Each structure stands twice: as C-alpha cells, then as structure tokens.
Amino acid sequence: xxxxxxxxxxxxxxxxxxxQPLVLREVPVPRPGPGQILVKTEAxxxxxxxxxxxxxxxxxxxxxxxxxxxxxxxxxxxxxSGVSAVKEGERVGVPWLYSxxxxxEFCLAAQEPVCGQAQFGGYTRDGGFAEYIVADPxxxxxxxxxxxxxxxxxxxxxxxxxxxxxxxxxxxxxEWVVVSGVGGLGxxxxxxxxxxxxxxxxxxxxxxxxAHATRLGADAVVNARGDDPVAEVxxxxxxxxxxxxxxxxxxxxxxxxxxxxxxxxxxxLVGIPPGEFPTPLFDVVARCITIRGSFVGNRRxxxxxxxxxxxxxxxxxxxxxxxSAINEVFRRLARGEVxxxxxxxxxxx
Ligand code: NAD
Ligand code: ZN
Ligand code: ZN
Numbered sequence: 001x002x003x004x005x006x007x008x009x010x011x012x013x014x015x016x017x018x019x020q021p022l023v024l025r026e027v028p029v030p031r032p033g034p035g036q037i038l039v040k041t042e043a044x045x046x047x048x049x050x051x052x053x054x055x056x057x058x059x060x061x062x063x064x065x066x067x068x069x070x071x072x073x074x075x076x077x078x079x080x081s082g083v084s085a086v087k088e089g090e091r092v093g094v095p096w097l098y099s100x101x102x103x104x105e106f107c108l109a110a111q112e113p114v115c116g117q118a119q120f121g122g123y124t125r126d127g128g129f130a131e132y133i134v135a136d137p138x139x140x141x142x143x144x145x146x147x148x149x150x151x152x153x154x155x156x157x158x159x160x161x162x163x164x165x166x167x168x169x170x171x172x173x174x175e176w177v178v179v180s181g182v183g184g185l186g187x188x189x190x191x192x193x194x195x196x197x198x199x200x201x202x203x204x205x206x207x208x209x210x211a212h213a214t215r216l217g218a219d220a221v222v223n224a225r226g227d228d229p230v231a232e233v234x235x236x237x238x239x240x241x242x243x244x245x246x247x248x249x250x251x252x253x254x255x256x257x258x259x260x261x262x263x264x265x266x267x268x269l270v271g272i273p274p275g276e277f278p279t280p281l282f283d284v285v286a287r288c289i290t291i292r293g294s295f296v297g298n299r300r301x302x303x304x305x306x307x308x309x310x311x312x313x314x315x316x317x318x319x320x321x322x323x324s325a326i327n328e329v330f331r332r333l334a335r336g337e338v339x340x341x342x343x344x345x346x347x348x349x
Contacts, residue, residue, distance in 0.1 A: 012130035018056030032080035042149035044128030045071030070121035072128020093141035093156035144310035162189030164297030169243025173197030181248030
C-alpha cells in the first residue's frame with residue numbers, strides 16, 4: 001500500500017434494516033487488500049436499484065448492513081499489493097459489476113454480468129454512498145478526461161444499461177424504438193437512441209418527464225396514463241416499434257411494452273420492479289416477438305457508453321445533493337419526483 005495518508009474514519013450511509021431509512025455513520029476507512037484499490041469518492045449517482053436494494057425488493061438480498069451506491073466516481077488514492085491495472089491519481093468509477101471470476105463460460109464470452117461469481121457494487125460489496133470505496137481494479141470504469149465526476153456518475157449504471165439495452169433490441173438506424181420510463185435510465189436512453197440514429201418514442205406517466213424527453217430529442221411522446229397508449233404507439237410507429245426498452249420500475253409498463261413491439265421486434269426488459277407480468281402468449285408467438293432481459297453491460301459496453309458522453313453526444317441531467325440528503329432523495333425517487341438523476345456530491349468533503 002502507498003504512503004497516502006487519509007482520515008481514519010469516513011461518513012457512510014448504510015442500510016441496517018430493509019425498508020428503513022438509511023443511517024449516516026462514521027465508520028473506519030476500509031483498507032484495500034491484495035489486488036484491490038481504494039477510491040476517494042467525488043460523486044455517486046442514486047439509482048432506483050439502490051432503492052430496491054434498501055427495500056429488500058429482490059429474491060437475492062444483500063447482506064445487512066451494507067452501503068449502497070454503484071455510480072461512484074472518484075480518484076484512486078491507494079493500491080493493494082500486486083495492482084498494475086490502474087495507478088494512483090486516476091479517475092475511476094466503481095460500477096454495479098464490481099467483479100467477476102474471469103474464467104467461466106460467461107466471462108470468456110464477455111457476458112460477465114451473469115457470471116455466477118459476480119459481485120455487485122453497493123449490493124454484495126459496499127458501494128459509493130461513502131467517502132471511500134474499495135474496488136477491483138480489473139472492473140472499474142475508466143473515466144475519460146473532460147467529463148466531470150458528477151456528470152460521469154449516472155453513465156456508469158444508467159448510461160451503460162440503457163445503451164446496452166438499446167443495442168440488445170437490434171434496432172437499426174432509422175427504425176423506431178420506444179423508451180418506456182424516462183427517469184434516470186430513460187433520459188439517457190432517449191439520447192443514446194438519437195445518437196445511434198434511431199427514431200425515439202418516449203413513454204412515461206409524467207408530462208414533465210415527457211416534455212424533457214422532447215427537449216432531449218424524442219421524435220414522439222406518449223403518456224402511458226392515456227386512454228390507449230399501445231394504440232398510440234402503433235399509430236406513431238406504423239405498426240409498433242422495432243425495439244422497446246422498458247426502464248419503468250412499474251409492472252403495467254411491461255405488458256404495455258410487449259404490446260408496443262412490432263412484428264419480429266424485440267422488447268428488452270431492464271426495469272426490475274418486484275413481481276411478474278402477464279405475457280400475451282398468442283400475440284408474442286403469432287407476431288414473432290422476442291422478450292429479452294438485459295443486465296447492465298460488459299466492460300466494452302462501459303467504454304462505449306462513456307465515449308458517447310466524452311464526444312458530447314449524451315449528457316446526464318443531474319441534480320447535486322449532499323450524502324446527508326439520501327433519505328429525502330429516496331423518498332422523492334419512490335414517488336417519481338426526481339427529474340433525471342440525483343448525484344451525491346462529495347466535492348469539498
Ligand atoms: P427512475 O425512478 O429514475 O425512473 C423511472 C421512470 O419510470 C420515471 O420517470 C417514472 O415516471 C417512470 N414510470 C413509472 N411508471 C411508469 C409506467 N407505468 N410507464 C412508463 N413510465 C413509468 O428509475 P431508474 O433509476 O431509471 O431505474 C429504473 C429501473 O431500472 C429500476 O427498476 C432499476 O432497478 C432498474 N435498473 C436495471 C438495471 C439493469 O441492469 N437491468 C440497471 C439499472 C437500473
Ligand atoms: Zn443502477
Ligand atoms: Zn465468470
């Protein structure tokens with residue numbers, strides 16, 4: 001480990017009980033073990049996944065207590081023994097895909113998010129709602145020069161996930177995609193889709209979010225609370241979207257999204273509200289529709305997603321808040337009151 005001198009303790013917002021407010025604690029600064037690095041947090045986005053994690057929404061639950069946050073960006077301040085992949089002083093992101101085995105059939109195929117040994121930042125490993133994060137140097141995101149840590153933060157989960165999900169639709173330039181849910185993931189999804197040459201129809205239940213989608217370049221918008229949003233999308237797209245990306249953390253959006261998919265098109269699921277949704281079997285079969293899950297992306301997808309932003313083609317909409325505001329941010333996120341992405345700002349801390 002280097003001679004870097006740092007505080008002995010740090011602020012961290014931790015989940016002690018599912019469904020309870022996070023507790024702001026002074027905890028020891030973790031030390032990087034062999035092959036690990038220590039990152040001093042500059043900024044960390046707040047993803048709806050953090051809310052699912054803190055609520056214990058999913059079948060695989062994180063061990064309590066834990067520190068959420070998988071959009072943490074910071075500077076490498078210390079190296080454990082044997083680390084050569086990054087250097088002190090570099091700016092990195094500590095993402096959802098915290099680490100993977102590197103050897104299984106999925107890792108060999110660059111499908112490491114589904115590696116059976118994968119660890120998840122802010123879930124099975126402590127994440128970025130803290131002043132320091134221990135990370136695996138082989139899996140951190142490398143933040144291009146020119147992007148501030150605050151604007152980079154949403155890209156390392158919301159950005160990569162919406163970008164990869166759009167790629168998984170296999171829609172080609174000029175074709176239609178629906179982006180359902182234009183919050184943290186979706187407001188970036190609209191921009192990636194435009195940058196990829198796709199026509200975009202944004203769907204949300206909030207007119208303010210839809211107006212924002214139009215400002216970001218959406219060709220059409222549909223309010224899912226309208227009389228017949230599926231029929232509206234069918235009309236706009238002339239028979240359904242070639243690709244549908246569902247980011248909405250809401251089950252009704254899934255059934256609707258399948259209905260909005262064109263014959264031989266793909267409906268890609270990335271939102272993960274707990275539960276199940278009814279699948280209209282006859283329509284899916286007779287219209288030859290693909291329904292596909294998509295889980296963040298691999299390290300190459302990460303580099304590509306960041307490159308769009310470095311080139312000025314995609315820009316995260318951010319609202320800065322201090323770590324101490326996390327419970328109020330969660331309350332607003334649960335009610336759909338966050339316009340795009342809240343980023344916890346550690347600057348000056
Ligand atoms: P967010 O709260 O920022 O945005 C959600 C948006 O969906 C809001 O704009 C809301 O108004 C809209 N919405 C709600 N109900 C809707 C409906 N019925 N129809 C259309 N829009 C609706 O959330 P986020 O951070 O963008 O995350 C969204 C979901 O994606 C969460 O479930 C999260 O866990 C999941 N997620 C998945 C992955 C992955 O790898 N698959 C990665 C990140 C997040
Ligand atoms: Zn996320
Ligand atoms: Zn593996």
